[in-house]
Amino acid sequence: MTVEILVNVTPAETRAALVEEGVVQELHVERRSRRGLLGNLYKGRVTRVLPGMQAAFIDVGLERTAFLHAADVAGPPPDETVAALAPLGAPPVEDVRRLLSPGEDILVQVIKDPIGTKGARLTTYVALPARFLVYLPRGDGIGVSVRIEDEQERQRLKAAVAQLRGAEADGGYILRTAAQGVPVEGLREDLEYLRRLWRHVCARDAGRSGHAGARGPAVAAAHPAG
Amino acid sequence: MHEDLPLPLRILRDELSRGVVRVLVDCAAEQARMSAFATEFAPATAARIELHGGPRPIFDLHGIEEEIARALERQVPLKSGGHLVVDQREAMTTIDVNTGGYVGHRNLEETTFRTNLEAAAGIGRQLRLRNLGGIIIIDFIDMHDESHRRQVLAALEHSLAGDRAHSRIVSLSPLGLVEMTRKRTRESLEHLLCEPCRSCAGRGFVRTPETVCHEIFREVLRQGPHPSARELLILAHADVIERLLEAEAAALGELKAQLGVPIRLQVEGLYGVDQFDIVRA
Numbered sequence: 001m002t003v004e005i006l007v008n009v010t011p012a013e014t015r016a017a018l019v020e021e022g023v024v025q026e027l028h029v030e031r032r033s034r035r036g037l038l039g040n041l042y043k044g045r046v047t048r049v050l051p052g053m054q055a056a057f058i059d060v061g062l063e064r065t066a067f068l069h070a071a072d073v074a075g076p077p078p079d080e081t082v083a084a085l086a087p088l089g090a091p092p093v094e095d096v097r098r099l100l101s102p103g104e105d106i107l108v109q110v111i112k113d114p115i116g117t118k119g120a121r122l123t124t125y126v127a128l129p130a131r132f133l134v135y136l137p138r139g140d141g142i143g144v145s146v147r148i149e150d151e152q153e154r155q156r157l158k159a160a161v162a163q164l165r166g167a168e169a170d171g172g173y174i175l176r177t178a179a180q181g182v183p184v185e186g187l188r189e190d191l192e193y194l195r196r197l198w199r200h201v202c203a204r205d206a207g208r209s210g211h212a213g214a215r216g217p218a219v220a221a222a223h224p225a226g
Numbered sequence: 227m228h229e230d231l232p233l234p235l236r237i238l239r240d241e242l243s244r245g246v247v248r249v250l251v252d253c254a255a256e257q258a259r260m261s262a263f264a265t266e267f268a269p270a271t272a273a274r275i276e277l278h279g280g281p282r283p284i285f286d287l288h289g290i291e292e293e294i295a296r297a298l299e300r301q302v303p304l305k306s307g308g309h310l311v312v313d314q315r316e317a318m319t320t321i322d323v324n325t326g327g328y329v330g331h332r333n334l335e336e337t338t339f340r341t342n343l344e345a346a347a348g349i350g351r352q353l354r355l356r357n358l359g360g361i362i363i364i365d366f367i368d369m370h371d372e373s374h375r376r377q378v379l380a381a382l383e384h385s386l387a388g389d390r391a392h393s394r395i396v397s398l399s400p401l402g403l404v405e406m407t408r409k410r411t412r413e414s415l416e417h418l419l420c421e422p423c424r425s426c427a428g429r430g431f432v433r434t435p436e437t438v439c440h441e442i443f444r445e446v447l448r449q450g451p452h453p454s455a456r457e458l459l460i461l462a463h464a465d466v467i468e469r470l471l472e473a474e475a476a477a478l479g480e481l482k483a484q485l486g487v488p489i490r491l492q493v494e495g496l497y498g499v500d501q502f503d504i505v506r507a
Contacts (some may be wrong), residue, residue: 003246003386006278007234007260008285009253014233017240017290018389025294026354029418031231131240193239193267200266 019117028173037110037120039129041201045124046104049096056100057119058108064119068108070096072123074138107205132179132187133161135194139172147177160184164191171198235263238275239391242268249275252284252409264366297355297415304348308341312352314416318361321349325367338367339374346378350385359410368402426497433500435465439474442466442502443481451485455506458487461494462502 004019011032018026042060049056059067073094100106112121128135142155142161157175164187167175178185231239234256238249242264251257257277264272278284285291296302302310303324311322323345325337349364364382369375379398386393386408393408422428433441443459460470470478470491482489490507 001245003241003244003248005237005246006284006288006290007237007249007251007253007256008283008290009234009256011252014256015285015290015294016237017285017288017293018237019288023351024355025351026357027290027294027389027415028233028237028298029415060503083368189268196266222275 018079031047033210039115040110041126042108042110042122043205044106044108046100047105049100050096050101051095056096056124058106060108060110060120062114062120064093064117065109066110066120066122067118068100068122068124070094070099070133072111072121072125073099074124089220107201114151118123127174128197129176130190130194132176132182133190134174134176135175135191135198136172137170137198140169141172143173144175145177145179148175148180150180153180159186161191164188170195234260238264239267242271246271246274250278250284251275293355294415294419296347298354298419302348302352304341304344306341306344308345310345310348310352311329312356312358314356314358314414318363319358321352321362321364323366324366327376335369335371335374338369339371339378342366342369342378343381346381347385349382350387350389353386353393353408354389354391357412357414359408359414362406363410364404364406366402366404382406416497433499435463435469435499436473437468437498438462438466438502439477442470442504443474443477445502445504446481446485446489449504449506451487452506455487456487457507458489459505459507460489460502461492461497461505463497463499464493464495465499466502467491467493 002021006017006019008015013032014030016025018028043057044066047057047059047065054070056068056070058068060066073096106124106183107126108122108124109126110120111123114120125139128137140143142158142165144157148154148157155220157179161173161175164184173191234251238260243378249260251260254277257275261275263270264275278287280287283291285294300311300313302312304310308326309324311324311461313320313322323342325341345364345366352358355361366378367376379395382404383395386395389408391409393406396405396407423430426432442462446458446460460467462470478489494503496502
């Protein structure tokens with residue numbers, strides 16, 4: 001099938017048309033006013049640590065400092081005494097002061113857009129989506145969307161990603177619902193793309209930290225693939 | 227999280243693998259950004275991203291502006307002369323299939339079948355184009371022939387095949403309605419580009435001038451005669467005033483007599499048909 005994509009860019013609006021065999025099949029419109037920050041990766045600086053709230057405020061170069069809760073910080077393996085002291089039933093959360101200190105630079109991802117006067121909410125558990133896979137650089141294991149119900153298919157997908165990933169323990173993967181029935185080749189493309197993307201982010205991140213003292217926070221990636 | 231990529235890159239990510247032969251972009255900076263992305267994502271395809279030059283806007287040249295305008299219309303004409311009526315409502319989207327004046331075939335069943343077949347083939351495209359999701363109910367024209375029904379459903383299924391969004395034909399109800407769902411990905415084109423009508427608040431209907439005239443009469447009577455009022459002033463839409471002066475002239479005369487004060491009518495250009503004010507002067 002012959003597919004053409006036409007893209008029309010104006011300062012505040014981008015439109016795209018998908019044309020198959022000369023017939024317009026899809027129209028997409030994106031306006032700057034509607035574009036959120038969700039999913040964006042930033043190199044941020046810890047400005048305040050609030051032990052009472054188990055949280056920290058991070059300057060990511062936005063109008064308002066962003067919020068990072070201790071539960072959303074990937075840290076060193078939990079301290080046993082802290083875990084023992086945590087109330088039963090509640091997941092043990094690391095003391096925020098052990099995880100973050102003011103002035104520190106960290107890589108964060110926006111998980112909630114700023115609304116009204118509330119700043120954005122962040123996490124350090126980065127998740128990078130592609131078509132069929134979501135890559136969790138700081139996670140582990142291979143998960144499959146519960147909406148893929150066929151047990152054989154779940155096993156096939158898991159095995160395929162395990163093999164593609166190889167021995168390298170480079171984080172976790174989630175198989176999205178869209179992965180159902182997708183041949184290995186499609187999964188490979190995604191996996192390779194995500195790895196390249198993450199290397200790219202890390203390289204920029206490393207490049208930044210050299211000047212971290214002199215410079216303010218900067219966008220590590222305007223969005224995961226930017 | 228899937229929405230993170232800006233549109234041009236997102237569409238590359240989703241479509242490059244599907245045999246895209248050419249990507250035309252009318253902005254050099256965007257073209258560079260897309261090429262860089264493609265180089266990273268699928269290197270072999272990067273060269274297919276070209277800059278659109280020339281004086282004519284890219285969407286005009288390829289007829290896309292017209293397509294967008296058409297995709298916002300309620301009616302979709304079919305080649306046979308029939309048409310679809312597409313309504314996106316709160317709970318669901320309904321698509322009505324009409325024959326219009328199509329009498330190309332000798333018997334009614336054949337005409338119905340041909341129109342339904344063409345409609346079914348076009349519906350898949352409309353759902354994609356308009357990005358309609360959720361519950362979709364299609365009211366095909368009644369068919370009595372079982373094999374015709376099956377063929378129309380098969381045509382519908384076929385027209386949904388090229389769609390990335392997952393859809394499912396759930397059932398053919400006893401009244402001949404096709405119930406289906408299409409996975410909602412993002413806002414429909416209509417919701418992206420339009421807002422509910424300001425006159426009717428999205429209902430699609432406003433009260434007629436006649437209804438409004440009668441409301442005005444009731445309101446005047448409710449107020450009753452007022453000792454200090456020398457005259458009543460009625461402000462309303464031109465159509466309503468016109469009706470008061472013509473079709474409702476007799477009723478208006480009776481009202482004047484009953485109240486014992488003159489009634490003055492004034493057209494208010496900014497009012498909607500259903501808006502009016504009654505003022506004592």
